[in-house]
Amino acid sequence: MNYLLTVSYIGTNYCGWQYQPNARSVQECFQNAVEDLFGKRFPVTGCSRTDSGVHAKGFLCTVKTDGTESPIDSDKLPMALNVRLPQDISVREAEAVPDAFHPRYNTYGKEYRYIFYDGKCRNPFLQNRAWQICHRLDESKMNSAARLFCGEHDFSSFCSVGTSDDNHVRTVFESNVAREGETVVFRVTGNGFLYNMVRIMAGTLYDVSRGKINESDISRALKCGNRASVGMTAPPYGLYLERVLRKPFGE
Amino acid sequence: MNYLLTVSYIGTNYCGWQYQPNARSVQECFQNAVEDLFGKRFPVTGCSRTDSGVHAKGFLCTVKTDGTESPIDSDKLPMALNVRLPQDISVREAEAVPDAFHPRYNTYGKEYRYIFYDGKCRNPFLQNRAWQICHRLDESKMNSAARLFCGEHDFSSFCSVGTSDDNHVRTVFESNVAREGETVVFRVTGNGFLYNMVRIMAGTLYDVSRGKINESDISRALKCGNRASVGMTAPPYGLYLERVLRKPFGE
Numbered sequence: 408m409n410y411l412l413t414v415s416y417i418g419t420n421y422c423g424w425q426y427q428p429n430a431r432s433v434q435e436c437f438q439n440a441v442e443d444l445f446g447k448r449f450p451v452t453g454c455s456r457t458d459s460g461v462h463a464k465g466f467l468c469t470v471k472t473d474g475t476e477s478p479i480d481s482d483k484l485p486m487a488l489n490v491r492l493p494q495d496i497s498v499r500e501a502e503a504v505p506d507a508f509h510p511r512y513n514t515y516g517k518e519y520r521y522i523f524y525d526g527k528c529r530n531p532f533l534q535n536r537a538w539q540i541c542h543r544l545d546e547s548k549m550n551s552a553a554r555l556f557c558g559e560h561d562f563s564s565f566c567s568v569g570t571s572d573d574n575h576v577r578t579v580f581e582s583n584v585a586r587e588g589e590t591v592v593f594r595v596t597g598n599g600f601l602y603n604m605v606r607i608m609a610g611t612l613y614d615v616s617r618g619k620i621n622e623s624d625i626s627r628a629l630k631c632g633n634r635a636s637v638g639m640t641a642p643p644y645g646l647y648l649e650r651v652l653r654k655p656f657g658e
Numbered sequence: 659m660n661y662l663l664t665v666s667y668i669g670t671n672y673c674g675w676q677y678q679p680n681a682r683s684v685q686e687c688f689q690n691a692v693e694d695l696f697g698k699r700f701p702v703t704g705c706s707r708t709d710s711g712v713h714a715k716g717f718l719c720t721v722k723t724d725g726t727e728s729p730i731d732s733d734k735l736p737m738a739l740n741v742r743l744p745q746d747i748s749v750r751e752a753e754a755v756p757d758a759f760h761p762r763y764n765t766y767g768k769e770y771r772y773i774f775y776d777g778k779c780r781n782p783f784l785q786n787r788a789w790q791i792c793h794r795l796d797e798s799k800m801n802s803a804a805r806l807f808c809g810e811h812d813f814s815s816f817c818s819v820g821t822s823d824d825n826h827v828r829t830v831f832e833s834n835v836a837r838e839g840e841t842v843v844f845r846v847t848g849n850g851f852l853y854n855m856v857r858i859m860a861g862t863l864y865d866v867s868r869g870k871i872n873e874s875d876i877s878r879a880l881k882c883g884n885r886a887s888v889g890m891t892a893p894p895y896g897l898y899l900e901r902v903l904r905k906p907f908g909e
Contacts, residue, residue, distance in 0.1 A: 417783060417785075485778070489779060494780075494782065495785065496782060497780045499779045526750075527736070527750070528750045530748065531666050531745060531748045532787075534746065536783075
């Protein structure tokens, strides 16, 4: 059986999704929960890595069993795994999918959200859950700049050294910034994201707000591919993987 | 100088506001931060106790100095205290008030919010921040019932043994329930609240949703004053002290 799980987690206490021998990963928590539930170790495959400290609301992963286990209904699976997972991780939904379904290759994009908090004083409820800037941001300037990311571009300026892919061309479907009370939210949807790409976009938008970078700098960066011409990498704790866009299976 | 502070805190790690010799209280954190800042211990007075695990967004307290300290502008005070307070406590605002101002006696009421989460599976982002029911609530029935609390009533049915006050008559100004996505929010504003009163109201509304209590039970409870006729005390982690209603000084 191949189960597709929709997963939420608070990234604060993890090195990210991906298993690492000397750090606590979300994947390892799943491997252990699955082994405890089925009495056997089965592969758990994620839709992507996430950075240490980054959160997820709609991460996708599959659990592929070999048919030797006692079967479990997919609607019972979230509860059965949740009692075996730490409180900061939760399976939100589970469904049976064809064996060939892969959470990376049968999806066509992702939606991220980056949350800035710009109230005067720090907000304890957003500790580790937003980048707390604590001086007023200009969401209108940030929104104009964010729209420049839309479309197909070479995003070499917007990735960190160590990106695994040689091809830096990606398509951004939607990109905008809006105020929600004392937070400013950057939403971006695209067919793929390079290493640290959303966090560098967020850092660049912050620099746009404080006048260190302007729109023509961004347009130039999207052409010249020079990392030094854009903003800093924003901290991980403001970033949320909102959802993964699934292809209808078979496409 | 008498400084009035507006304070937010996550109640999870505290026994409540009030100092207790063998537990960690928010008040003690303030006493220590104030002593560290001014080099001298000054009285810190809160607008109320809060229960262990209960959160606050707009708690009020005063810090009364004796004039021997180096003066500090009230607009600098939030930052100066925040660097000396734990991350789950924050001073949001500070202002100088007349010496006679008392955060309990110069206020005329409070607004509380109680958050129920009724998504299918647990939500890690609301861990310790909502009562996670995990089956669908009937917010419309809860809202009708919540409206019965409005007005002046003897709330003896809605307080726990150990309430300090002999007079159980309180006036509720507003009381309603509304859905916000996968949360259901009970808001109540009144001139005063007995020990555990909001949590018992919330537990009663939960019982209304699941059909264990109906509206006439509540009307009767508001007359007969019998604790056993209403619902359980809802857990503390869903409760937020939203704001304290201040009298114009001098009234």
